[in-house]
Amino acid sequence: MNVLDSEHLAGMLQAHGLTPVDGPAEADVVLLNTCAVREKAVQKVLSRLGELRFQKEAVGKPQVVGLCGCVAEQEGAQLLSKAKVLDFILGPGRLGQLPAALAAVAQGQRVSLTGFTETRDLDTHLIARSTSARQYVTAIHGCNQHCTFCIVPYTRGKEISRPLREILAEVRLLVDRGALEVTLLGQTINAYRCPESGADFADLLTAVCHVEGLWRVQFITSHPRFFTPKLIEAIGNLPRLGTYLHIPFQAGSNRILKAMRRRYTREEYLELIACLREARPELAFSTDVIVGFPGETEEDFQQTLDIVEKVCFSQLYGFIFSPRPKTPAARYPNRVPREVAGERLERLFALQAGIALALNQARIGKIVELLVDGPAKRGENLWQGRGEDNRVVNFPAWPGIRPGELASVRITGATAHALLGERMDPFPRPVSLPATSARPSVS
Numbered sequence: 083m084n085v086l087d088s089e090h091l092a093g094m095l096q097a098h099g100l101t102p103v104d105g106p107a108e109a110d111v112v113l114l115n116t117c118a119v120r121e122k123a124v125q126k127v128l129s130r131l132g133e134l135r136f137q138k139e140a141v142g143k144p145q146v147v148g149l150c151g152c153v154a155e156q157e158g159a160q161l162l163s164k165a166k167v168l169d170f171i172l173g174p175g176r177l178g179q180l181p182a183a184l185a186a187v188a189q190g191q192r193v194s195l196t197g198f199t200e201t202r203d204l205d206t207h208l209i210a211r212s213t214s215a216r217q218y219v220t221a222i223h224g225c226n227q228h229c230t231f232c233i234v235p236y237t238r239g240k241e242i243s244r245p246l247r248e249i250l251a252e253v254r255l256l257v258d259r260g261a262l263e264v265t266l267l268g269q270t271i272n273a274y275r276c277p278e279s280g281a282d283f284a285d286l287l288t289a290v291c292h293v294e295g296l297w298r299v300q301f302i303t304s305h306p307r308f309f310t311p312k313l314i315e316a317i318g319n320l321p322r323l324g325t326y327l328h329i330p331f332q333a334g335s336n337r338i339l340k341a342m343r344r345r346y347t348r349e350e351y352l353e354l355i356a357c358l359r360e361a362r363p364e365l366a367f368s369t370d371v372i373v374g375f376p377g378e379t380e381e382d383f384q385q386t387l388d389i390v391e392k393v394c395f396s397q398l399y400g401f402i403f404s405p406r407p408k409t410p411a412a413r414y415p416n417r418v419p420r421e422v423a424g425e426r427l428e429r430l431f432a433l434q435a436g437i438a439l440a441l442n443q444a445r446i447g448k449i450v451e452l453l454v455d456g457p458a459k460r461g462e463n464l465w466q467g468r469g470e471d472n473r474v475v476n477f478p479a480w481p482g483i484r485p486g487e488l489a490s491v492r493i494t495g496a497t498a499h500a501l502l503g504e505r506m507d508p509f510p511r512p513v514s515l516p517a518t519s520a521r522p523s524v525s
Contacts, residue, residue, distance in 0.1 A: 083218075083220075083267055083269075084115060084117055084151065085218065086209070086218045086220060086267065087115055087150070087151065087174065087177060088115045089209045089210050089211055089212070090177055090208065090209055090210075091113055091115060091150060091177060091180060092210035093208035093209045093210035093211075094177075094178075094180045094181060094208055095111065095113075095180070095210075096208075096210055097181075097208050098180075098181055098184060106134060106137060106143070106144055107137060107141060107143060108143065109143060109144045110143065110144060110145045110146065111144060111145070111146045111147075111148070111184070112134060112144040112146070112147050112148070113147075113148045113149075113150050114127060114130060114131070114147075114148070114149050114150065114151075115150045115151045116149065116150065116151035116152055116153035116154060117151060117152055117153070118151075118152035118153045118155070118156045118233050118237050118406070119152070119232075119233065119234070119404075119406075120401070120404050121404040121405065121406070123152075123153050124153055124156070124157060127149065127153050127161075128164065128165065131147070131149075131165040131167055131168060132165075134147055134167050135165070135166070135167035138167060146169050146170075146184065146187050147167050147168055147169050148168075148169060148170045148171075148172055148180075148183060148184075149161065149168055149170070149171050149172070150172040150173075150174075150177065150180075151172075151173075151174055152173075152174060152233070152234075152237035152238065154171045154172055154173050154174075154196065155173035155174055155175070155196050155236070155237040155238075156233065156236070156237055156407060157171075158171060158173075158194055158196050159171060159194035159196075162192055162194060168192070169187045169192055170183040170184075170186065170187055170192060170193045170194070170195070171193070171194035171195065171196060172195050172196075173195065173196035173197065173198075173237070174237060174238050174239070175196070175197060175198035175199060175238070175239050176195040176196060176197070176199075178205070179195050182195070183195055198224075198239035198240070200242075206248075206252050211256075211259075213260070213485075213486075214261075214455075214485065214486070215260060215261055215262040215263060215453055215485065215486035216261070216262070216263045216264075216265070216453065216455070217256045217261040217263070217264050217265070218264070218265050218267050219249060219252050219253055219256070219264055219265070219266055219267065220244065220266075220267045220268065221243065221244060221249055221266045221267060221268045221271055221274050221283075221286060221301075222241055222242065222243045222244065222268035222269070222270070222271055222273065222274045223238065223239065223241070223242045223243075223244075223268075223269075224238045224239040224240045224241045224242055224269065225238060225240075225241060225269040225270050226240055226241045226270070226273070227270055227305065227343075227345075228343065229332075229342050229343050229344060230341065230342055230343045230409060230410040230411040230414075231342055231372065231375065231403065231404075231406070231409055231411040232406070232409060233406035233407065233408065233409055234269055236407075236408045236409075238269060241269075241270065241273060242277075243274050243275050243276060243277055244277075245276055245277060245278045245279075246276040246278070246279060246281050246285070246286055246289060247278070249266075249286065249290070250289055250290065250293065253290055253293050253296070254293055257293060257294070257295040257296055258295075260486065261296075262295075262296065262297040262298070262453055262486065262488070263296070263297055263298040263299070263300065263324075263453055264290065264296060264298075264299055264300070265299075265300040265301060265302065266286070266287075266290065266299070266300070266301040266302075267301075267302065268301075268302075268303070269303060270303070270304070270305045270308065271283065271301050271302065271303060271304060272301075272304045272305060272308035272309060272313060273305065273308045274286055282310070282312070282313070283308070283313060284310065284312045284313040284315075284316040287299070287301065287313070287316055287317075287320065287323065288316055288320065291320040291321075291322040291323055292322075296322055297322070297453060297488065298322060298323070298324045298453070298470055299320075299322055299323050299324065300323075300324040300326055300472070302328045303328055303330065304327070304328060304329050304330075305329075305330075306329055306330075306331065306344075306346050306350070306351050306354055307345055307346055309329075309354055309357075309358070314357055314358060314361050315361065317358065317361055317362055317365075318361030318362045324470040324471065324472065325362065325364050325365050325366050325470050325471045326365075326366050326368065326396075326470070326471050326472035327358065327365050327366070327367050327368070328367075328368045328369065328370075329351075329354070329355075329367060329368075329369060330369050330370035330371075331348075331351050331369050331370075331371065331389060332344060332370060332371060332372050333371070333372060333375060333378070333382070333385075333386055334348055334382070334383075334384075334385035334386035334387070334388055334389040334390075335348070335378070335381075335382035335383075335385045335386065336348055336349075337377075337382060338375050338377070338378055338382050341375065341376070341377060341411075341414070342372075342375065342411070343410075348385065348389060351389070352389065352392060352393070355367065355393050364471070366396040366397075366441075366471040366472065366473065367393060367394075367395050367396060368395055368396055368397035368398065368399070368472075369393070369395050369397075369398055369399070370398075370399045370400075370401070371386060371390075371398060371399070371400045371401070371430060372400075372401055372402075372403050373386070373400060373401070373402055373403070373423050373426045373427050373430060374402045374403045374418035374420075374422065374423025374426060374427075375403045375411070375418070376403065376411060376414035376415065376416050376417050376418065377414065377415075377416040377418075378403075378418050383426050386430070387429070387430065387433055390430065390433055390434060390437065391433065391437070394437050394440075394441060395434065395437065395438075396438060396441055396471065396472075396473065397438070397472075398430070398431075398434040398438075400427055400430045400431060400434075401427075402420070402423045402424065402427055403418070403423065435498040436498075438498040438499070439496065439497065439498040442473070442496035442497065442498065442500075442501055443496045445473070445493045445496060445501055446493050446494065446495065446496055447492070447493060448492070448493050449490055449491070449492050449493075449506055450469040450470075450475065450490070450491055450493065450503075451469060451470075451488060451489070451490055451491075452467030452468060452469050452475055452488070452489050452490075452491050452503075453467055453468060453469075453486070453487075453488060454466075454467040454483065454484070454485055454486065454487045454488070454489055455467050455468065455485055456485045457479075458476045460476075461476060463478060463479050464476045464477065464478060464479065465477060465478075465479045465483060466500075467489065467491070473500070473501055474499070474500040474501065475491055475493070475500070475501040475502070475503045476500055476501070476502055476503070477491050477502070477503040477504060477505060478504065478505070480505055489505060489506075490505070490506040491503035491504065491505055491506060492504050492506050
């Protein structure tokens with residue numbers, strides 16, 4: 083979501099007559115796009131703003147500094163008084179007002195634009211998209227769930243679904259420009275409901291999967307409460323839909339789930355996983371887990387480990403509980419000591435590493451079709467791609483290899499975090515991507 087927001091901001095800057103540069107020292111305008119999910123976000127922002135202040139005093143640039151995203155919404159105008167280098171604040175619900183903020187700064191004003199409107203007024207034609215064959219499309223903004231630990235409803239506002247026809251038009255345009263995979267985005271995406279037709283998420287998913295030219299469709303993030311029988315059936319019957327499915331369970335104890343206001347039980351979560359696997363056995367699940375939630379006992383944590391063992395997630399994102407402003411859980415008593423929570427997180431990761439390694443090793447010998455992303459992060463002459471299950475596969479490059487190709491690869495090895503492979507198809511299908519500029523650097 084933040085990647086797509088940054089592309090929105092970059093596109094508006096370019097429409098305003100600005101062009102991307104390599105770093106802040108060369109920039110007239112620097113935007114910090116921020117996330118407020120973790121506790122240390124504000125400290126990181128203040129540290130970065132301090133660096134920009136010293137740089138501006140030394141070289142006279144950047145001339146304008148703006149803070150965007152969830153920390154901007156969380157802190158609001160008070161941050162203008164803390165950081166004199168800051169010229170404006172722009173919350174996620176007001177990103178479309180970036181030109182107005184720049185105009186105000188040009189007139190000598192320092193402004194804070196936060197809060198939410200009934201619609202999101204972002205022009206999708208202004209997105210400064212990368213040339214990647216993987217693209218993101220927002221389906222629903224905001225969140226209505228108000229889990230007791232989560233700041234998102236306060237920083238991204240209430241749920242607003244986009245019309246299905248607008249989403250389809252954006253997807254078709256991306257395919258025309260060379261996209262092969264589209265990921266539909268929403269904080270609780272399976273709560274989607276078209277404001278014009280009443281179509282639900284199963285309808286949207288079906289419509290997008292029928293767009294000609296797409297290789298795969300993915301979506302994130304799902305809430306366990308909104309998997310209807312209709313949606314589960316669609317997941318089982320749409321061959322273009324990827325097999326990667328992210329479903330946070332957050333905690334394995336019913337007592338903790340109730341304190342989190344998740345509105346489902348561990349038994350209901352496990353039943354949902356069983357129904358999804360029955361509909362599509364090859365699904366690869368990922369999840370989010372919070373350890374050290376206020377009042378969590380060792381017994382509660384053992385129930386979390388039990389779910390991890392029962393489900394066998396392909397990927398798991400674990401976090402120590404982080405109290406956030408305005409959230410009820412920030413005021414809960416019985417805080418778990420940091421050292422206890424940290425030790426539990428290590429045990430969680432150790433368990434998951436063994437599960438992921440076993441799942442990946444079971445892939446050895448299989449031939450998979452990959453969308454090539456580019457050079458791998460590690461390994462000389464290695465490139466990487468991802469298949470329909472979102473697993474990273476590293477493989478030796480071949481002459482003429484390009485990002486955006488579809489290639490057949492045999493899996494030859496595995497670690498807990500990635501697969502190793504070798505090319506099988508001597509003639510990968512090249513994808514002609516448009517000659518557009520690279521992803522702008524938004525500092």
